Amino acid sequence: MGLSQRTLTAAAAILGTAVLGLATASSGIAGASPSAPDVGPTSTSLMHGDPESTDTTGHPGPGRTGHLAASSIPGGVCAATFIGSDGYPLALCTAYVAGSPPQFATPVVTMFHPRTARVLARLPLAKGQLLGGVYGFLDAKNRVVVADGSGRILRVGHHRTARGWQLRIDEATDVARYLGGDGITGLAPDYAGRTWFATTAGVIGTVLPDGRVGVTRLPRGEQLGNGLTIRRGGASVLTTHALYEMKADADGVPRTVWRRSYDRGVARKPGQLTWGSGTTPTYFGPGGDGWVAIVDSAAVPELIVYRSDDGSQVCRMRAFAARNQGTENSLMAWGTSLVIPSTYGFGYPPMAVTGPSVPAGAPFRGGMTRVDVFDGGCHRVWETTTDRMATLPRLSRADGLIHGLAYGPYRPGPQQLGPVNYAAVDFQTGRRVVTRQVGTAPFDEPLQLTGMIAPDGVLWQGTATRMLKIAP
Numbered sequence: 001m002g003l004s005q006r007t008l009t010a011a012a013a014i015l016g017t018a019v020l021g022l023a024t025a026s027s028g029i030a031g032a033s034p035s036a037p038d039v040g041p042t043s044t045s046l047m048h049g050d051p052e053s054t055d056t057t058g059h060p061g062p063g064r065t066g067h068l069a070a071s072s073i074p075g076g077v078c079a080a081t082f083i084g085s086d087g088y089p090l091a092l093c094t095a096y097v098a099g100s101p102p103q104f105a106t107p108v109v110t111m112f113h114p115r116t117a118r119v120l121a122r123l124p125l126a127k128g129q130l131l132g133g134v135y136g137f138l139d140a141k142n143r144v145v146v147a148d149g150s151g152r153i154l155r156v157g158h159h160r161t162a163r164g165w166q167l168r169i170d171e172a173t174d175v176a177r178y179l180g181g182d183g184i185t186g187l188a189p190d191y192a193g194r195t196w197f198a199t200t201a202g203v204i205g206t207v208l209p210d211g212r213v214g215v216t217r218l219p220r221g222e223q224l225g226n227g228l229t230i231r232r233g234g235a236s237v238l239t240t241h242a243l244y245e246m247k248a249d250a251d252g253v254p255r256t257v258w259r260r261s262y263d264r265g266v267a268r269k270p271g272q273l274t275w276g277s278g279t280t281p282t283y284f285g286p287g288g289d290g291w292v293a294i295v296d297s298a299a300v301p302e303l304i305v306y307r308s309d310d311g312s313q314v315c316r317m318r319a320f321a322a323r324n325q326g327t328e329n330s331l332m333a334w335g336t337s338l339v340i341p342s343t344y345g346f347g348y349p350p351m352a353v354t355g356p357s358v359p360a361g362a363p364f365r366g367g368m369t370r371v372d373v374f375d376g377g378c379h380r381v382w383e384t385t386t387d388r389m390a391t392l393p394r395l396s397r398a399d400g401l402i403h404g405l406a407y408g409p410y411r412p413g414p415q416q417l418g419p420v421n422y423a424a425v426d427f428q429t430g431r432r433v434v435t436r437q438v439g440t441a442p443f444d445e446p447l448q449l450t451g452m453i454a455p456d457g458v459l460w461q462g463t464a465t466r467m468l469k470i471a472p
Contacts, residue, residue, distance in 0.1 A: 038189045040138035044083035047135060047450055048330055049394065051188060051230035052283035055332040056395045059453045061403035062472045066422050066459070068438040069471035070117035074110050078462030080135070081452040084142035087114045088158065089452070089460050091467065092136050092146060095124065109144050109156045109167055110467075112460075117469040121158065123167035126150040135186050135227045143170055145195065147184035151176025153195060153207060173207050178215045188228040188235070194248060196228050196235055204237060206252040214252030218244070225273055225354075226280040231289035231308060240264060240276030243294055245311060258311035263298035267358035269326045271346040272297065274354045278328030278343070283308060285336050285373065293331055293338055293373075295319045301326050303340065305373055315378040320369055322385045324362065329448065332395040332402065336374065337381070339402060339427065341389050342367035346448060364388065365410045368402075370430060382430035386410065389423065390446035391461060394453055400427045403459055405438070405446040420444045420463070422470050438470055439463060 039045045043057040050056070076093035083089055089112040111121040126149040136146035143155040155171040175184075179199055186198035194206040202222050205215035222239035229236040234247040234257060241264060245257040268275040277297050285291030285305075291314055293305045305314040319325065325342045332339040345362035366388030370381040386409060393404035406423035420441050424434035438444070444463040451461035459470040 037191065037193045038139050038195070040140060040142055041083065041085050041455075044452055044454060045138035046082075046188075047080045047137070047227065048229075048280065051190070052289055052333075053227070053229040053280050053330060054282060054284060054334070054395075055330045055392065056334055056397050057453045058397055059455050060399040060457050061394070061396045061401055061424065061453050062422065062434075062457055062459050062470050063399055063401065063424060064434055065472050066424070066434060066436060066470050068422075068468060069458070070115070070469040071466045072112065072117045072119055073465060074108075074112075074119050074462075074467050075122075076108055076110070077447065077464060078110065078449065078467055080450050081460045081462065081467075082136075082138045082144065083452055083454045083460070084138055086142060087454070088112070088120075088142075089114060089117075089454070089467075090138070090142075090144050090158065091460075091462065092144070093462070107146070107148070109146065111158050111165055111167060112467060114454075117467055121165040121167045123156060123169075125154065126152075135188075137187065137189060139189070145187060145189070147187055147197065149183065151179050151184070153184070153187065153197065173211065173213075175205065175207065175213055178205055178213055179203055185224055186227040188230050190230045190235065190248070191232045192248075194252060196230065196248075196254075198224050198228055198237060200224055202239060204246065204254045206248045206254060208252045212252055214248065214254065216254045216256075223274065223276075225276075226278070229281040229283060229292075231283045233289070233308065236281035236283065236292050236308075238277055238279065238281050238294055240274055243281060243292070243306070245292070245308060260304075260306060260311055262294065262296040262304065263302070265297040265299060268353065268355050269297060269344065270357040270359060270362040271326060271342075271344040271348075271364065272328045272357070273348060273352060278326070280330050282331045282333050282338070284333035284338070285314075291373065293333070295327050295331065295340060297326065303338070303371060303378065305378065314375060315373055317371070317378040317380070320367060321380060321383050322367055324365075325367055329392050332393065334395055334397060334427065337370060337372050337427075339368060339370045339395060341393055342369075343448060346390070348448075363410060363412070364407075366407070368393075368425065368430065370427070384425075384430050384432075387423070387425060387430075387432060390420070391448060392450040393425075394451060394459075395427060396453065401425065401433065402427055403453065404451065405461055405463070406435075407441075417441055420446060422459070438468055439466070444468075
């Protein structure tokens with residue numbers, strides 16, 4: 001995400017509100033993965049597309065005829081959107097309120113009309129950590145699974161009543177006593193029916209189908225700012241210092257299988273939220289999850305690919321050929337290929353970042369690169385240096401395009417002023433094939449939020465003030 005203090009203040013003055021609700025992300029895998037037992041429709045029930053965090057989908061996107069078909073003002077910033085088997089979009093949003101400095105209110109589960117995009121129902125939750133209302137998923141009953149600020153993992157169902165649609169908490173699991181006062185920032189379902197959770201300060205736990213809870217704590221000083229990534233054999237957790245491969249015992253307690261530290265640089269980089277890697281681990285490669293990839297936060301960032309089972313290195317190379325690059329976003333993965341978007345210089349809201357960056361600021365010029373991985377090596381296929389993707393992009397395996405919202409060409413000055421375009425990039429060549437304006441910043445500042453492509457090809461995408469329905 002990226003909002004300079006000056007631009008955020010200007011936007012707040014114009015809107016009379018302050019904006020929040022951010023999605024950091026990262027990850028990717030090969031091909032379509034089978035649904036985990038407690039997950040809704042494939043490709044539309046998890047923030048990163050599947051448990052392995054590939055940020056891919058089996059549905060085609062809006063494509064060359066994509067246009068803004070409808071929109072609404074949900075009263076908050078919608079950082080993650082899911083589509084249930086009944087076709088209704090459900091989003092995790094963060095309500096905003098006026099103030100200087102900006103103040104942020106509670107996370108809100110929000111339901112939209114699939115045709116008009118109007119808000120059908122809203123359910124505010126207890127306020128918690130910044131990302132507490134961002135990471136979640138849809139379960140097999142189309143319920144939104146999300147953590148609130150009181151230390152509960154909730155299952156929020158949508159129900160038709162005589163007065164219209166209603167959102168309500170169908171189930172709640174209280175895990176507060178295991179958190180030590182910390183807040184949950186990551187949630188994910190696994191293939192054994194457990195729900196994994198992670199806190200900012202490194203408490204990793206699972207809730208078993210029978211309600212039992214097992215937890216472990218990572219070394220103090222290591223923090224988490226991203227979600228969890230799941231494969232059939234375990235889970236991948238990335239802290240501000242190291243990558244962990246973990247498995248849950250029969251009692252649900254996560255155990256470390258292997259740990260690999262990485263170069264986190266000298267400080268937080270401009271365009272990243274924390275000091276350390278901004279990526280969520282991505283499973284991909286042999287068997288769909290034989291490899292796991294991250295991008296570190298070294299002075300010259302490197303892509304590192306490990307074998308999931310034993311942590312041995314598959315390959316390591318410079319993540320971007322261009323200088324002054326880095327990423328806070330998820331890696332997309334298809335087969336044995338990875339696509340890495342650059343967020344270097346993106347100006348996130350000041351309250352979203354942790355600590356000063358070095359340098360203090362940088363222009364957001366954008367960029368994206370594709371790397372193909374083989375056993376023992378990596379090969380760069382293409383790189384763009386001007387594709388200024390401003391949302392977490394989604395790669396469609398159906399149409400071979402990378403879909404998202406993007407700024408126009410770089411010009412000196414605030415990044416949030418000017419047109420916001422729906423953009424599609426060819427996975428094979430890296431060439432932009434679609435550019436169509438769907439909004440104007442700062443009202444529609446994309447904030448590096450995560451969109452979702454529905455089975456009918458519609459891209460549902462939140463911005464600073466709106467939910468956009470971008471349709472074929």
